[in-house]
Amino acid sequence: AxxxxxxxxxVSVSEGALVLLRCNxxxxxxxxxxxxxxxxxxxxxxxxxxxxxxxxxxxxxxxxAEFKKSETSFHLTKxxxxxxxxxxYFCAVSEDTGNQFYFGTGTSLTVIP
Amino acid sequence: xxxxxxxPSRVICKSGxxxxxxCRSLDFQATTMFWYxxxxxxxxxxxxxxxxxxxxxxxQGVEKDKFLINHASLTLSTLTVTSAHPEDSSFYICSATYxxxxxNTEAFFGQxxxxxxx
Numbered sequence: 001a002x003x004x005x006x007x008x009x010x011v012s013v014s015e016g017a018l019v020l021l022r023c024n025x026x027x028x029x030x031x032x033x034x035x036x037x038x039x040x041x042x043x044x045x046x047x048x049x050x051x052x053x054x055x056x057x058x059x060x061x062x063x064x065a066e067f068k069k070s071e072t073s074f075h076l077t078k079x080x081x082x083x084x085x086x087x088x089y090f091c092a093v094s095e096d097t098g099n100q101f102y103f104g105t106g107t108s109l110t111v112i113p
Numbered sequence: 114x115x116x117x118x119x120x121p122s123r124v125i126c127k128s129g130x131x132x133x134x135x136c137r138s139l140d141f142q143a144t145t146m147f148w149y150x151x152x153x154x155x156x157x158x159x160x161x162x163x164x165x166x167x168x169x170x171x172x173q174g175v176e177k178d179k180f181l182i183n184h185a186s187l188t189l190s191t192l193t194v195t196s197a198h199p200e201d202s203s204f205y206i207c208s209a210t211y212x213x214x215x216x217n218t219e220a221f222f223g224q225x226x227x228x229x230x231x
Contacts, residue, residue, distance in 0.1 A: 105156045
């Protein structure tokens with residue numbers, strides 16, 4: 001069985017500060033891991049994905065995530081928050097990139113001017 | 114990347130009527146499509162998985178007769194909410210995948226449909 005836990009349903013950071021969104025997963029097989037961003041009333045946009053290549057994955061908009069097998073984590077970071085980063089972020093796990101996804105409950109990011 | 118188009122983006126319907134939501138893969142043939150539902154301030158929950166030309170596989174707790182899924186072609190899947198009620202109001206999102214080199218590629222998501230039943 002696969003599951004995803006996102007710690008912190010709401011995160012607030014100041015503009016220019018570090019963004020850290022936490023994601024832990026459980027999987028019985030080597031996982032594929034994803035981070036998606038969702039703006040209000042819109043669908044999901046892929047930020048980045050881990051598919052068993054490099055453990056440090058760089059995505060769009062300056063985001064990156066590091067796969068740590070020993071900690072079963074895939075935390076999302078960005079060195080300097082921008083106002084446009086305010087959105088809902090979902091971590092997801094899949095056994096295969098095309099199979100069904102199991103999503104975390106999401107983290108709402110607020111960026112304070 | 115591949116594009117998945119979902120239509121309509123918003124729909125308001127009267128209680129008791131049916132609503133059809135379309136999910137199209139615009140530049141690839143989708144062997145599998147997934148339908149998700151998202152309640153306010155909650156995560157996405159898988160409703161069903163559909164493969165072209167076969168019956169959809171529904172997740173536990175999802176009413177097959179209420180949420181009719183048709184995947185008649187490799188580029189189109191439809192979700193029909195029959196006899197809609199206010200509790201069916203939600204955000205519905207589809208995703209599509211295709212087989213390449215012996216495995217599924219990543220899933221591509223539609224823009225979502227905001228359904229409001231009044």
